[in-house]
Every structure is written in structure tokens, then in C-alpha cells.
Amino acid sequence: MLQAMLFDLQPKTSRRDLYDFDRELEELIKSIELNPLTVVVGIRRSGKTSLLRVALNECGYPYIYIDPRFYSAPTYRDFAYILRNSVEDFLRRYGGVYRRIVEILKNVKGISIDLPTLSVEVSWRRGERMEIGELLIALDNLAKDIKKPIVIAIDEAQELSKITWMPITRLFAYAYDNLRNLRIVLTGSEIGVLFKFLGIEDPSSPLYGRYIHVIKTRRLSREESMDFLEKGFSELGINIPHNIIERAVDELDGIIGWLTLFGYTCYLNPGTCVENIDKILEQAIKIGREELEKFLSTSRSTRYKTLLKILTTERRWSEIKMLLETEESRTINDRTLYEHLKRLIDLSIVEKKNDSYIISDPILRKAAQLL
Numbered sequence: 001m002l003q004a005m006l007f008d009l010q011p012k013t014s015r016r017d018l019y020d021f022d023r024e025l026e027e028l029i030k031s032i033e034l035n036p037l038t039v040v041v042g043i044r045r046s047g048k049t050s051l052l053r054v055a056l057n058e059c060g061y062p063y064i065y066i067d068p069r070f071y072s073a074p075t076y077r078d079f080a081y082i083l084r085n086s087v088e089d090f091l092r093r094y095g096g097v098y099r100r101i102v103e104i105l106k107n108v109k110g111i112s113i114d115l116p117t118l119s120v121e122v123s124w125r126r127g128e129r130m131e132i133g134e135l136l137i138a139l140d141n142l143a144k145d146i147k148k149p150i151v152i153a154i155d156e157a158q159e160l161s162k163i164t165w166m167p168i169t170r171l172f173a174y175a176y177d178n179l180r181n182l183r184i185v186l187t188g189s190e191i192g193v194l195f196k197f198l199g200i201e202d203p204s205s206p207l208y209g210r211y212i213h214v215i216k217t218r219r220l221s222r223e224e225s226m227d228f229l230e231k232g233f234s235e236l237g238i239n240i241p242h243n244i245i246e247r248a249v250d251e252l253d254g255i256i257g258w259l260t261l262f263g264y265t266c267y268l269n270p271g272t273c274v275e276n277i278d279k280i281l282e283q284a285i286k287i288g289r290e291e292l293e294k295f296l297s298t299s300r301s302t303r304y305k306t307l308l309k310i311l312t313t314e315r316r317w318s319e320i321k322m323l324l325e326t327e328e329s330r331t332i333n334d335r336t337l338y339e340h341l342k343r344l345i346d347l348s349i350v351e352k353k354n355d356s357y358i359i360s361d362p363i364l365r366k367a368a369q370l371l
């Protein structure tokens with residue numbers, strides 16, 4: 001494993017290892033200071049977790065980090081297990097600093113803490129279950145005590161939408177309105193799923209109308225990508241020909257996760273550097289295709305599929321409309337087309353360039369061709 005280097009495959013946790021993204025980092029830290037709810041979104045492998053983890057370490061507030069990636073529909077027991085790890089990690093980091101922390105958390109129903117090992121149990125038995133609301137209130141009290149906000153960071157938060165037995169957005173709204181010492185930060189790669197789950201634009205959702213600060217991770221420019229790879233290779237003291245670096249940059253499209261993986265595989269075996277580009281690209285396209293298929297499975301009509309295929313090249317409105325009408329053998333009104341395109345733009349799948357539309361990410365364009 002590469003420790004503390006640009007091509008280390010683990011999400012980065014310290015500012016020193018975070019390439020670029022200074023502006024996003026400052027924005028995230030500031031938003032954690034100011035806003036009850038912040039969301040970091042971006043496509044897969046674009047550096048969301050790294051940005052979040054570095055910001056948590058830099059903001060100076062105690063934080064609980066939760067990674068709720070469930071396999072399928074999670075039960076209370078699955079959730080309790082994830083929370084147990086998060087609370088234990090929280091205690092390990094701050095148990096020595098703040099004496100009140102153990103006292104306060106111990107009093108939350110369903111949580112038991114063993115002293116002096118600080119190992120945590122979260123009960124999942126009926127009747128003894130922990131109430132998340134109670135935990136949030138306890139954390140808010142703790143924050144008041146230590147005179148510092150506490151951050152609750154949930155990575156890939158769209159996963160929480162799989163939980164059906166707990167009104168999570170209502171809890172968020174309650175925290176937003178009443179627990180002034182908490183800051184909630186969420187990340188998500190399934191942007192559409194996340195926003196739908198949060199329901200900011202849905203009057204029937206508890207979070208309706210609340211301000212949420214949204215930060216996006218972005219693709220590196222060509223120059224930044226070149227610089228990132230060159231810095232990474234020079235850190236490792238290996239020499240990769242300029243033309244190979246250029247090719248990787250052209251293919252991998254500024255997505256920092258794929259660039260990191262490329263760098264790492266070249267480090268492992270410099271001889272296979274060129275073939276690695278193709279392999280990584282294949283992997284990236286596969287993930288892209290899975291994401292598109294997941295999105296398509298949420299909509300009943302097949303129109304999105306047709307649209308995505310049309311938008312693998314840059315097209316003007318009239319052209320899109322004509323192609324769609326030909327495909328469906330009927331006329332389509334402007335409003336319908338507008339709504340479909342808007343949805344794809346909202347999901348960051350499609351972008352509008354002057355008067356044309358196209359799938360924004362070249363890797364996703366290749367994936368759409370395979371649908």
C-alpha cells in the first residue's frame with residue numbers, strides 16, 4: 001500500500017494528499033460552519049469521499065462518519081451495526097478529549113459503552129432499540145457542552161432511501177430546525193436519487209423549502225490531469241513516457257479516481273502501463289453503464305433510453321426532436337421534450353452547450369452507446 005501519496009488508492013484524509021480541489025475544500029469547510037445541511041455530489045470516483053474526509057479533519061469540529069452502503073434493503077439490525085462502528089470510531093477519536101462524551105452517549109437508550117475499552121453496543125432487539133432522534137438530541141447537547149458544533153457526515157447518503165422503517169428525512173428536518181449545534185453533511189453519486197430522497201422540491205417532504213448548500217466535485221482539466229500524473233510519478237521516482245501520460249489523460253477524462261488507479265497500476269508494473277489505460281477505461285464504462293441502467297429502471301417510459309442514445313453526440317433541439325419522433329413514430333410536444341431534457345440535465349448526465357445538448361461525460365457517452 002502506498003502511504004500518504006497522491007496515488008494511494010484509499011480516499012484521502014489529509015490536506016497534504018489532496019490534489020487541487022482547494023476551492024471546493026474551502027467551500028465545504030465554510031458550509032459546515034454555516035449551514036445545517038450540506039450536500040457533496042459528483043459522479044463516481046470523482047473524489048467526494050476524499051473531499052469530505054479532508055474537510056472533516058480540517059474543520060476542527062468533532063464528527064461522526066457514517067458509511068451506510070447496504071447490500072440490499074437494510075434491516076434495523078444492519079443499521080445498528082453500521083452505527084455501532086461509527087459511534088465507536090467517534091469515541092475513539094474524542095473519548096480522551098471530552099469527558100462528557102461517554103456520559104452523554106451512555107444515557108441514550110439502546111447504546112451501551114464498555115469502559116475502559118470504549119467498545120460500543122447498539123441494541124437491535126425490539127423494545128430496547130435506540131431512537132435516532134434521541135441520539136441526535138444527545139449529540140446536540142454534547143455540542144452545547146463542548147461549545148463546538150458536531151458534524152454528522154453520511155457518505156453515499158442516497159443509500160438511506162432504502163430504509164423504510166424510519167422517517168429519516170423527518171429526523172433531518174427536525175435536526176435542521178431545532179438542533180442548532182449539529183451540522184449534517186451528505187455525499188451522493190446518485191444525484192437524482194439523493195435529491196428525490198431529500199425531497200427539497202416536494203411540498204409533502206419534511207425538508208421542503210429548507211436551504212441546502214450543494215458542492216460539486218469536478219473533473220480535472222487536461223492541464224491539471226497531466227500535472228497530477230506527473231507529480232504522482234515523480235513522487236514515486238518512476239519515469240513514464242510523456243506520450244503515455246497524454247494518452248491516459250485523453251482517455252480517462254479528468255476523473256481523479258481513474259487517474260489515481262492508472263498511476264497506481266503503472267507503479268505496480270510500469271511495463272503494462274499502456275494496456276492499463278484500456279482496462280481502466282473498460283471498468284469506468286462498466287460502472288457508467290450500470291449507473292445509466294439503474295436510472296433507466298426508475299422510469300417507466302423507454303424514451304430516456306432513446307434520448308441517451310441520441311445524445312451520445314452533440315445535437316440541437318430540432319434534431320433531437322426529429323430523431324425521437326422517428327424512433328417513436330409519433331409527434332412529441334416541446335413541453336415533454338423539455339421536461340425529459342431538464343431531468344437529464346438536473347441529474348448531471350446531460351449538459352447544454354450553447355444551443356446543443358450532449359451527455360457531458362465522454363465515458364458515460366461510451367456507456368450509453370452500449371445500452
Ligand SMILES: Nc1ncnc2c1ncn2[C@@H]1O[C@H](COP(=O)(O)OP(=O)(O)OP(=O)(O)O)[C@@H](O)[C@H]1O
Pocket residue numbers: 006007008009010011012017018019020021042043044045046047048049050051189256257258260261
Ligand atoms: N483530490 C484528490 N487528490 C488525490 N487523489 C484523490 C483526490 N480525490 C480522490 N482521489 C483518489 O481517487 C480515488 C477516488 O476517490 P474517492 O473515493 O474520494 O471518490 P468518490 O467520489 O468518493 O468515489 P465513489 O463514487 O466510488 O465513492 C481514490 O483512490 C482517492 O485516493
Ligand SMILES: [Mg+2]
Pocket residue numbers: 048049050155
Ligand atoms: Mg465515495
